[in-house]
Amino acid sequence: MTSHPAVPLMRTTPEGLLWEPSERWVRGRRGDVTVVDSRHPVLVWEPHLPVPQYAFPRADVRTDLLHPAQNPPRGGHTGPTVFYDLEADGETRPNAAWTFPADDLAGHVAFAWFPRTGTGLDHWYEEEEEIFVHPRDPHKRVDALPSSRHVRVEIDGTVVAETRDPVLLFETSLPIRYYIPRRDVRLDLFEATDHSTRCPYKGTAGQYWSWRGGAAVPPNLVWSYPDPLPAVAAIKGRPAFFNEVVDITVDGELLQRPVTPFSAGLRV
Template sequence: MTTHPAARALRATPEGLLWEPSERWVRGLRGDVTVVDSRHPVLVWEPRLPVPQYAFPREEVRTDLLRPARHPPADGHTGPAVFYDLVAGGDPRPNAAWTFPGEDLSGHIAFAWFGRTGTGLDHWYEEDEEIFVHPRDPYKRVDAMPSSRHVRVEIDGTVVADTRAPVLLFETSLPIRYYLPREDVRLDLFDPTDHSTRCPYKGTAREYWSWRGAGAVPPDIVWSYPDPLPAVAAIKGRLAFFNEVVDLTVDGERLPRPVTPFSADLRT
């Protein structure tokens, strides 16, 4: 049985889905074609996915741009979903949309936000703000707080950062991330890369660095948000390390390396 922390506030379906109405105005575009324009979206949590998805009333979706999927996946969502290919603004995008099983959400259609390249829509907006990766979870908090803790970062015994002016980023279900002033990080021990990532809560991390030294250290272990979202403006331009692969000492206490959803991708 699903044990989402907000389960008491959500509605449950016999198929194991949790859902609730959202009051946000949501739009989704393929190129310059508006495929979704909804003032009555529904947030849906599937048991196997850690983040929510939006589903939209059919009347707020350009269903004329959907065709029954030519090659629907055998699995991928809770229950026997019905998939659609999207035919708008260029080449068809397979399995870009689907319906959830059961009566509760039978009049709604969901769209891919992340996954295989070439699926889903190109741009999503909540009100007039573009959002990325997946809808924001209303039961998740992200707080960036300046601190005077003493933070030291080591890689294979080498001190690569030492500061008493970190910004601590607290994000529900993840370990604290320590965002450090650039002047307190030995960037001369790292090489910049062209890697970038997006986060619906923080924005786009456009700067990454990889360890230059020896040892079994995965690439892109340091990152920065040059222009973060306003809610976490305090991390702007600061550098953070993956706690999962470096040794962090905070106020004299060595922290254990956490196991997170990122751990599998950080293997060398």
């Protein structure tokens, strides 16, 4: 049998875009209207963005709902991009879709995600699971592993959590997050807030807490996922702390506070 070298899936365009085909069935909706229904999407990485975007063959898009943008933005994407306004469900959303200039992606249309940008489509699904914020990067992974490590969390010298029953969440390019049973967290030292965020890999962090003490720490430094996605079900209901602003000791070793993409937003 003759062997052949593997053909790389990811490709590069002269404009600097990276892209690769995806085998996931993807749908995008504006209200009750399905605007995208594709079994042949492609993932596109722009040089200035750390996360991928989906682009879809025109045949899989309700192009009858797209019209040349009335006020297209300058820049925002790689190369001379053509923008479209979306008219669906009784509303016009400006600059909701665009095409990339690369010949490789000719005939494909990309969409903004409304909860993140204020325009584009409201809901996205991969197979039957709703996804949030942006497509999941197939070259990154998230693992939630139960552990027996001894984890202690302190704020300004006060122990606010201590456990030997954490779940360690390993996420590509981010520090380990330590999800701690509620019984082992001093939530009486914190105040619940109405803040919430979404993650394409974990779901909705629907509960946040802020420190009640006098230390100069940012708000919403503790969070939990009441109903996480199935892949990380082990973190359900467990609070976690931003390593960037608290002191975490693991098995007797004080961890260095990391600098991450979240650091800029964690200011007092």
